[in-house]
Amino acid sequence: MNTLADIYYLTKRNLIASVRIPIMLVFTIVQPLLWLILFSQLFKNMVSGMANAPGGSPYGTGNFLDFFVPAIIMQTVLFSGAWSGNSIISDMESGVLDKMMATPVSRVAIILSRMFASVIYSMLQVTIIFIVAFIMGFQSASGISAILITYLIAFLFGLGICGLSTLLAVWTKRTEAVMAASTFVTMPMFMLSGSFLPLALVGGWVANVAKFNPLNYALDATRGPILHDSIDWGTFTVSVVILVSIAAVFVTASTYIFRTRLATS
Amino acid sequence: MTATEPQVSEVVKPSLNGSQPTAYPSGRANIVHTDQLTRLYGPTRAVDEVNFDVREGEIFGFLGPNGAGKSTTIKMLTTLVRPTTGSATVVGYDLATQANQIRNVIGYVAQEIGVDNRASGWENLELQGHLYHLSNTEIKQRVTELLELVDLSKDAKKLAGAYSGGMRKRLDIATGLIHRPKLLFLDEPTTGLDPQTRANLWEYIRRLNQEQGVTIFLTTHYLEEADRLCDRVAIIDHGKIMALDTPNRLKDEVSGDVISISFDSPEMPADPAKREAAKAALTGQPWVTDIKESDKGGLNVYVSGGETAMPQMLRILDQHNLPVVSISMSRPSLDDVFLKYTGHQMRDEAGSERPTMAQMGMNWGARRGRPGGR
Numbered sequence: 178m179n180t181l182a183d184i185y186y187l188t189k190r191n192l193i194a195s196v197r198i199p200i201m202l203v204f205t206i207v208q209p210l211l212w213l214i215l216f217s218q219l220f221k222n223m224v225s226g227m228a229n230a231p232g233g234s235p236y237g238t239g240n241f242l243d244f245f246v247p248a249i250i251m252q253t254v255l256f257s258g259a260w261s262g263n264s265i266i267s268d269m270e271s272g273v274l275d276k277m278m279a280t281p282v283s284r285v286a287i288i289l290s291r292m293f294a295s296v297i298y299s300m301l302q303v304t305i306i307f308i309v310a311f312i313m314g315f316q317s318a319s320g321i322s323a324i325l326i327t328y329l330i331a332f333l334f335g336l337g338i339c340g341l342s343t344l345l346a347v348w349t350k351r352t353e354a355v356m357a358a359s360t361f362v363t364m365p366m367f368m369l370s371g372s373f374l375p376l377a378l379v380g381g382w383v384a385n386v387a388k389f390n391p392l393n394y395a396l397d398a399t400r401g402p403i404l405h406d407s408i409d410w411g412t413f414t415v416s417v418v419i420l421v422s423i424a425a426v427f428v429t430a431s432t433y434i435f436r437t438r439l440a441t442s
Numbered sequence: 443m444t445a446t447e448p449q450v451s452e453v454v455k456p457s458l459n460g461s462q463p464t465a466y467p468s469g470r471a472n473i474v475h476t477d478q479l480t481r482l483y484g485p486t487r488a489v490d491e492v493n494f495d496v497r498e499g500e501i502f503g504f505l506g507p508n509g510a511g512k513s514t515t516i517k518m519l520t521t522l523v524r525p526t527t528g529s530a531t532v533v534g535y536d537l538a539t540q541a542n543q544i545r546n547v548i549g550y551v552a553q554e555i556g557v558d559n560r561a562s563g564w565e566n567l568e569l570q571g572h573l574y575h576l577s578n579t580e581i582k583q584r585v586t587e588l589l590e591l592v593d594l595s596k597d598a599k600k601l602a603g604a605y606s607g608g609m610r611k612r613l614d615i616a617t618g619l620i621h622r623p624k625l626l627f628l629d630e631p632t633t634g635l636d637p638q639t640r641a642n643l644w645e646y647i648r649r650l651n652q653e654q655g656v657t658i659f660l661t662t663h664y665l666e667e668a669d670r671l672c673d674r675v676a677i678i679d680h681g682k683i684m685a686l687d688t689p690n691r692l693k694d695e696v697s698g699d700v701i702s703i704s705f706d707s708p709e710m711p712a713d714p715a716k717r718e719a720a721k722a723a724l725t726g727q728p729w730v731t732d733i734k735e736s737d738k739g740g741l742n743v744y745v746s747g748g749e750t751a752m753p754q755m756l757r758i759l760d761q762h763n764l765p766v767v768s769i770s771m772s773r774p775s776l777d778d779v780f781l782k783y784t785g786h787q788m789r790d791e792a793g794s795e796r797p798t799m800a801q802m803g804m805n806w807g808a809r810r811g812r813p814g815g816r
């Protein structure tokens with residue numbers, strides 16, 4: 178019971194703290210919107226040009242926004258999550274962590290609350306992207322269910338990435354290592370995905386490699402309901418199972434490493 | 443002077459927390475006990491087979507230069523760092539097996555300020571209260587009390603990032619007190635503070651100890667701080683305790699006291715004849731260990747047992763018709779003590795911290811002893 182209360186209070190503290198860095202707030206909001214506007218302008222004509230392609234558009238839609246919104250959302254969650262491990266390092270360096278460790282607070286709560294706060298913060302970004310996208314003319318074919326599915330998938334995907342970043346953080350205890358390693362993971366993940374091009378257009382070995390890319394599972398599960406007015410529960414289930422497994426592995430691993438290597442040294 | 447030293451172990455402390463661990467019956471035993479406590483970092487023996495006790499109710503100090511092992515000792519006793527070998531009990535609980543019980547009853551204020559700059563003073567204290575699983579009403583009451591205690595009530599809603607260094611340190615200390623700990627660890631509480639803030643903090647630490655009955659374990663590399671604040675001081679160097687006693691007795695060990703006398707008022711030129719006569723008269727007395735000429739034309743007489751030596755000295759000088767114009771007694775500083783036990787001087791700023799003889803003479807006696815009625 179105490180552990181749950183600890184998680185609650187610490188998550189709250191972490192969230193309030195992130196909202197209080199005005200410059201970060203600007204970045205985390207402006208950046209995804211910039212992507213949204215830039216990329217949609219860039220690909221606008223290509224997508225609408227392909228709308229009448231023989232055999233149907235590989236994009237599955239003539240409206241570029243509907244195709245890009247899930248990509249922008251997952252990309253934002255990906256990059257935010259990759260960065261998130263640094264927060265525990267800054268707690269280590271500022272002495273806040275040591276001070277917490279001298280209290281009877283649950284060790285697991287310290288690390289879990291860090292990851293939860295990051296993911297919840299990402300959900301705030303998702304909300305803002307949705308709002309702006311709607312203003313720009315975004316439409317969801319399956320209505321509110323597609324929106325809810327997007328939140329769920331984004332949450333699970335984000336938790337996995339936060340878990341990975343936090344694992345690197347508690348393992349190396351160095352900001353540079355977290356930055357370097359997560360760029361090493363996130364950039365290929367981003368490039369080898371169907372974020373901006375349908376994988377059907379890419380083909381070759383990239384399409385094969387893409388099968389192992391969790392980002393594609395996140396995109397598949399969200400794009401379907403946004404572009405079509407029916408939900409493919411099979412695809413959804415596969416994505417959820419994969420993303421939950423990834424999140425479980427990394428969250429557990431980082432919690433374990435934190436407890437054994439940092440909680441008492 | 444040593445006879446007036448308060449017997450700390452006799453001081454009866456009010457019990458702050460209801461339940462007592464079985465290994466620690468109230469009013470007996472020591473609040474901290476270590477047995478060959480050791481921590482290695484690779485080849486570095488950060489803390490090297492250290493044995494000491496902290497008595498309930500006292501202000502106990504660790505005095506040592508940079509890298510002596512002060513923080514490492516505190517981190518072991520606060521469960522943050524595991525001892526390599528050796529054992530300890532803290533508030534009656536075993537360090538190796540009862541870490542969580544220990545965390546419930548101790549407070550820890552680290553060397554680096556550990557406040558959250560992005561939370562207000564109030565929020566910092568509030569979160570700390572939750573980390574100790576206090577109830578909301580209790581937290582509210584304690585936070586109000588503590589902000590009052592450290593003079594931050596009117597800045598309670600400001601972000602700690604906007605506080606001055608001294609304010610942040612006070613807030614940090616307050617967060618260590620939220621759960622009414624029996625034992626408070628303060629790692630270099632005044633390092634980096636200006637003299638005014640430092641003096642205030644000393645006063646505050648004394649009050650905590652005397653009014654709230656909190657046992658205090660602090661580390662410092664300021665000789666003056668150890669001297670003024672601590673009931674007992676351990677001198678630590680290269681991970682080993684070189685000496686441990688009250689500041690008074692530690693200084694007794696070195697060379698007794700220094701009595702400075704002069705025979706002429708400051709405006710008059712000094713008369714070397716009087717000085718030579720006095721030197722001859724005092725030489726050979728059993729309590730005189732050394733006689734040196736002072737810069738001011740008088741004498742610095744090193745004696746053992748200054749309180750009894752002073753009247754005898756005045757009598758002898760009177761008999762030799764050498765009227766004394768001024769007389770003052772001072773004691774060797776902890777610097778001398780440090781030098782004696784470690785064979786070297788305290789490094790860095792320690793030197794400038796050494797109080798002048800005059801200051802020590804003034805402070806001596808007045809500062810010791812606790813108020814009787816508590």
Ligand SMILES: Nc1ncnc2c1ncn2[C@@H]1O[C@H](COP(=O)(O)OP(=O)(O)OP(=O)(O)O)[C@@H](O)[C@H]1O
Binds near residue numbers: 486506515553663
């Ligand atoms: N985490 C660590 N890793 C490696 N060596 C360490 C570590 N912590 C302390 N040491 C070493 O242990 C020794 C004692 O360090 P400690 O921090 O306890 O000294 P200190 O007395 O607190 O010094 P200061 O007055 O500078 O705070 C030093 O030689 C230090 O370099």
Ligand SMILES: [Mg+2]
Binds near residue numbers: 514
């Ligand atoms: Mg230290």
